[in-house]
Amino acid sequence: MGKKTTLTLLFLGLLILVNGQNVDSVSYTFRLNGLGTISQKISFLSPIKYTGVNTSYDWGRFRQINNKFLTKNLYFNFALTFNGNDQNTNIENPEERPIPLGIYSFNYGYLFNKRYSILHNHLPKKAPLISLGWSYWLDAGLDIxxxxxxxxxxxxxxNMAGLSLGLKKRVNIKKVQLDISNEFTLPLFGIYAATRYSSSLPYSTIVDDTSFWDAFQIGSFQTNFQFRNNLNLDFTIPGKKKNVKHTFRFQYGINYANLRVNNNQKIQATHIFKLGYLFNSSRYVHK
Amino acid sequence: MFINKSILTTLILSVFITAGCVKEDLSETGGNVYENFDLLWNTINDNYCYLEYKNLNWDSIGNEYSSQLHEGMTDKDFFTVCSNMLNELKDGHVWIYSDFNTSSYGDWYLDYPQNFNSTIVEREYLGTDAIWVTGLKSQKIRNVGYLRCPSFMNLFSFSEIDEAVSQLGDIEGLIIDIRNNTGGSLIHAQLLASAFCKVKTKYGYLRFKEGKGDNYSDWFPQYLEPKSKTVFDGKIVVLTNRMCYSAANEFTNAIRSLDNVTIIGDKTGGGGGMPISSELYNGWQIGYSTNPMFDIEKNHTESGIEPDIYLNMDRDDEYNDIDNIIEYSIDYLKSD
Structure with a gap:
């Protein structure tokens, strides 16, 4: 690489850095662990409702540059659900019972949201910051x-694409800074693959002469009505060292899905309380 | 433009409220006998694949048995009503299970001669020096190979099938005895049949139920795929009886598509519908046939598969520890 090229690249890099310092920006990563409740009805497995407990692990990244918000969220859930009225559980020695009691549910997904603040010039100062944008959501489930x-x-x-709506408000309570935010994701359409009406696996894995693409179906609300809402309470408190702050997050998350693919129906609703910490928190505020 | 704080609060709260949970249903209470009966009747009505084929009037069957229900009947009495109604389907793949009893239709073999005596086979034909490879046993009898496959529940691989047969050395023919094999894994049934085919061979069709009522997939052809080698390509006899059911029925359907195979014994028991499970509000488990399988002519295999040569066990021979079906098969294979 020539000297001129190197200098040009360094100069350009410097410009970017300087420019970066001139905008308002916030970024952090987070890890959350949660526990909550789940109720579900999966017609392929059973015609009746199962309820139980749900655990979750979330990893994500948040970035705000001026009025643009980016969130990435990877999540894993494991749930154990039961038929609450199973009369077969009344046998004297449960070890003799040959039927495992519940449905084991595994769920993972990836969510990407990009939003822009709206109405900020029309809202009173005390009103929350509103942001609206689009979302990509991959959600996979396995229920056994x-x-x-x-x-x-x-x-x-x-595989879904839809709307993302965000609200954000800061409150200071003595030395504690509280950031309240809410993120709502609503898929509008998607490409879905799910168990067939009478076969756990797609036909292409069982019989010859069938197309792999038969497993996929394009649809909107008629196929799947799903949303996810996370209410975050971020508590920032001063650390023991000077200029060190710690931010803890408490999140209440709701997920709801009513999936109707291949004449099967899976309805699932979860309520999860999560706790976590925000890492590498950084704020640059242009004054 | 002004958006009131209370509007935003309402917006957020409405999300929380609508999320709620899955709609309440009778699983909360376990349902009474009428509700559980309705669920059972509807599950079969919507999903069972042989109502038309068996010419069953499920409405009238439902009316007949629902009239036997009454408030305060015991679980055991209710179980009997349910199992009697399910027995009208005459299908071994239909069952109902509770913690105090299990009921499954059994007349598909109980009404017929057994045509198999495991003691005679074990003592007089396999003996103590039989080759035993996982779920398969083999023996050389008067220069004819004898391979016993009692179940498709046992897991075996292609190489194990090959071992069980190749260790017999040179043989003039092979008997595959699947009598009393009540099924198991379809994959293993197809694997065993494939071990003896030389070219890809279509042997039947499968259809999947795709919704309630008369809603089925296309006809999906079923093939035997040749493996890395053909285990034995000489004359083969497959022994069947009424207790060959489900995967064993499918094995018989598959292997009879090979030119070098003759089926000897009794008609198989059937079980041509792949079953799936469900349950009632009270937690009782049920099973029923949902995906029908067909032969090469697109006929249902649910009622069993006819042998090429009908042969029953001779009582006198059996008394003298002789399995005349095996004896006949040996002579058949040794003849030109």
Whole structure:
């Protein structure tokens, strides 16, 4: 690389850095662990409702540059659900019971939201900052009911695009800074793959002469009505060292999905309380 | 433009409220006998694949058994009503399970001669020096190979099938005895049949139920795929009886598509519908056939597969520890 090229690149880099310092920006990563409740009805596995507990792990990144908000969120959930009225649980020695009690549900996904603040010139100063944008959401689930014969599991793979709505408000309570934010994601359409009506797996994995693409279906609300809402309370408190602050997040998350693919229906609702910490928090405010 | 704080609060709260949970249903209470009966009747009505084929009037069957229900009947009495109704389907793949009893239709073999005596086979034909490879046993009898496959529940691989047969050395023919094999994994049934095919061979069709009522997939052809080698390509006899069911029924359907195979014994028991499970509000488990399988002529295999040569066990021979079906098969294979 020539001297001129190197100097030009360094100069350009410097410009970018300087420019970067001239905008308002916030960025952090977060890790959250949660516990909550889940209720679900998966017609392929059972015609009745199962309820239980749900655990979650979230990893994500938030970035704000001026009026642009970017969030990335990777999540994993594991749930154990039961038929609350299973009369077979009344046997004297539960160890003799050959039927495993519940449905084991695994769920993972990736969510990308890009939003822009809106109405900020029209709102009073005390009003929350509102942002609106688009979202990409990959949501995959595997639900296992071990005792079932030939229908022991249900899978779904949802590739969705939709709207993202954000609200943000800062409150200071003595030395504690509280950032309240809410993120709502609503898919508008998607490409879905899920268990067939009478076969756990796609036909292409079982029989010859079938197309792999038969497993996928394009749809909107008629196929799947799903949303996710996360209410965040970020508490920032001063650390023992000077200029060191710690931010803890408490999140209340709701997920709801009503998936109707291949004449099966999976309805799932979760409520999860999560706790975590915001890492590498940085704020540059242009004055 | 002014947006009031209370509007925003309402917006957020409405999300929380609408999220709610999955709609309440009878699983909360376990349902009474009428509600559980309705669920059972509807599950079969919507999903069972042989109502038309068996010419069953499910409405009238439902009316007949629902009239036997009454408030305060015991779980055991209710179970009997349910199992009697399910037995009208005459299908071994239909069952109901509770913690105090299990019921499954069994007349597909109980009404017929057994045509198999495991003691005679074990003692007189396999003996103590039989080759035993996982779920398969083999023996050389008067220069004819004898391969016993009692179940497709046992897991075996292609190489294990090959071992069980190749260790017999040179043989003039092979008997594959699947009598009393009540099924298991379809994959293993197809694997065993594929071990003896030389070219890709279509042997039947499968259809999947795709919704309630008369809603099925296309006809998906089923093939035997040749493996890395053909285990044995000489004359083969497959022994069947009424207790060959489900995956064993499918094995019989598959292997009879090969030119060098003859089926000897009794008609198989059937079980041509792939079953799946469900349950009632009270937690009782049920199973029923949902995906029908067909032969090469697109006929249902649910009622069993006819042998090429009908042969029953001879009582006198059995008394003298002789399996005349095996004896006949040996002679058949040794003849030109």
């Amino acid at each position: 009911k071990p005792f079932n014969v030939n229908n022991p599991f249900y899978y779904n793979l949802n």
